[in-house]
Amino acid sequence: MPKSIHSTQPPLKFIPERYNPLVLQLFSWVLPFILRVRTRPWLPAGIVRIEAKNAEILAKLYQEFQAGKIRFLLAFRHPEVEDPLSMLYLLSRIVPQVARQQGIKLQYPVHSHFMYERGMTLWAGNWLGWLFSRAGGVPVRRGRRADRQAIQRARELFLNGKMPIAVAPEGGTNGHSGIVSPLEPGVAQLGFWCVEDVQKANREETVLIVPIGIKYSYINPPWTKIDWLLTKLERDSGLPGAEISQGGKKEDILYQRLLRLAEHLITEMEEFYRRFYHRDLPEITTDNDTEKNEILIAKLHRLMDTALQIAEEYFHVQAQGNFIDRCRRLEEAGWNYIYREDIEDIGSLSPLKRGLADWIAEEADLRMQHMRIAESFVAVTANYIQEKPKAERFAETALLMFDMLSRIKDSTLPGRPRLGWKQATITIGEPISVSERWENCQGNRQALRTGVSDLTRDLFVAIEELIKD
Incomplete structure (x- = not known):
């Protein structure tokens, strides 16, 4: 993953196919x-x-x-x-x-x-x-x-x-x-x-x-590594020590930890968007364990929609299609602000124009981070793990959370942990x-x-x- 962009870049040229x-x-x-x-x-x-x-x-x-x-x-x-x-x-x-x-x-x-x-x-x-x-x-x-x-x-x-x-x-x-x-x-x-x-x-x-x-x-099945990854994510997200019973099956314990972590991350991001982007995100709560999954996914989709709206408003892109369609259009809009096809020679720009171009490129890169967060979760469903509580599905879900935290913590993704x-x-x-x-x-x-x-x-x-x- 590239580091944060602080300056305008040359156009992304087509790379001709040269089979060898x-x-x-x-x-x-x-x-x-x-x-x-x-x-x-x-x-x-x-x-x-x-x-x-x-x-x-x-x-x-x-x-x-x-x-x-x-x-x-x-x-x-x-x-x-x-x-x-x-x-x-x-x-x-x-x-x-x-x-x-x-x-x-x-x-x-x-x-x-x-x-x-x-x-x-x-x-x-x-x-x-x-x-x-x-x-x-x-x-x-x-x-x-x-x-x-x-x-x-x-x-x-x-x-x-x-x-x-x-x-x-x-x-x-x-x-x-x-x-x-x-x-x-x-x-x-x-x-x-x-x-x-x-x-x-x-x-x-x-x-x-x-x-x-x-x-x-x-x-x-890398159960030990999954436990290690969840512990790391809990620590990195500032989540207090778990109060989950340790006497049940490992799948049930890990599932409860995943749900708890997901709820914490969504709550933190909702507060972030409420406070700094002035979004109206009403609280949704329930005491029914059966409904908790559906509500969590509903809140996740609302959060993804909010993140995409913020980027779409900045780039003046209409919200059309599913989450994937919206991410694709935002990516292209961001690249148009960063990799400038309308500038023939960046080096020939006056200091004023170069400064403004760099400003736009840097801000576009930051706005695209909202889209990247949404992009990580386009396939998440309420019952993916419950349908088949296998190590692979636990690992996939935890790694998506790792991606999200990495994008927020650092401009350069460090590379996913390899679990086995x-x-x-x-x-x-x-x-x-x-x-x-x-x-x-x-x-x-x-x-x-x-x-x-x-x-x-x-x-x-x-x-x-x-x-x-």
């Missing part, structure tokens, strides 16, 4: 090591095992793709930042191995182009843009109504690329292996565009979208034929809009099925 098979090969060689030590080389944490279900589906699809019979897009779940690494492992190791076992002949390397969020290079560094471009990546600005360069390049690669293309239709991580965020319609739209482009080129390939589910679990060794389970679903759906949509704009909506809905259902236990 040698760079990809070198990266693939060191991939198992990177998965283990991505952020904390000295800790026993990281991804040590990746398994795939139905990998033979992908092996056969790659064979047909290389034979010129189909074009396809990999639509993968995006719960964590490690997902691109897991996908690379799937394509570079598991799929070739399954192909050899089943006698399926493939041309190597087995890889895909992919779209990545342009902002990743801001918190990771420019080296990531260099690596992603040479691994076949196309950067996209999520909040832009139409990122024409990114869309055009993705469309070209979908039609003519020597490899398929991969996209995360959720548009960003939500920190929950068991919850799929609403999908953005861009993947479905790309599919219909590809069918149209194939027909215009007088070609006959069938266009497919392949849903892929990704889930993470701990090799050994993890494994990834990747499940490949049955391909969805976009070509078949095109027959009912062509030549009619309304029918096409309906087709995009229906395909997005069906893709959501397919991905949701793939991550069920």
Whole structure:
């Protein structure tokens, strides 16, 4: 995560895709090591095992793709930042191995182009843009109504690329292996565009979208580490010592601590917004234990709405759509204030204009922090832990709280604690034929809009099925 911004910045330029098979090969060689030590080389944490279900589906699809019979897009779940690494492992190791076992002949390397969020290079560094471009990546600005360069390049690669293309239709991580965020319609739209482009080129390939589910679990449930993390969060938030009975099941005790911590954080943030931003946030209380969860989530959503309103008022952005939509638009509005495309040469500005530009950039960065806090909790529900009180769900929820406190305490996120060794389970679903759906949509704009909506809905259902236990 970048440090707080105190000065105006040059525009975020488009990073051209420059696929280099040698760079990809070198990266693939060191991939198992990177998965283990991505952020904390000295800790026993990281991804040590990746398994795939139905990998033979992908092996056969790659064979047909290389034979010129189909074009396809990999639509993968995006719960964590490690997902691109897991996908690379799937394509570079598991799929070739399954192909050899089943006698399926493939041309190597087995890889895909992919779209990545342009902002990743801001918190990771420019080296990531260099690596992603040479691994076949196309950067996209999520909040832009139409990122024409990114869309055009993705469309070209979908039609003519020597490899398929991969996209995360959720548009960003939500920190929950068991919850799929609403999908953005861009993947479905790309599919219909590809069918149209194939027909215009007088070609006959069938266009497919392949849903892929990704889930993470701990090799050994890290209950001790979760207890340690909750203790740290309680201390950092100024929460007094717990008065929770220690005689029950550990899951029940941890759940009560999580609820208590969540209630404390929400209460503190509500008071912050009441006092310093003059917001009317009436108290909501109940003595009914059954209703406490619903009220807590209602208060959380009200708090998220308040945080987003404050940023929207500053940037003069209308509140439209769900929380994710609002976060995307605010991110783009903030970047427009910081990464100034209207300034040709920052160095040529007069001291007055430079000072004003820096002022605006710094204030925009601070206003975006309200959005970042809301962004952390877009997938939180009232019964996520109660449905399945597993270590993974406790850890995910506690880590989201860690993110929130880190953003408030420090301008630079220190990196999430690694709670233990993890494994990834990747499940490949049955391909969805976009070509078949095109027959009912062509030549009619309304029918096409309906087709995009229906395909997005069906893709959501397919991905949701793939991550069920």
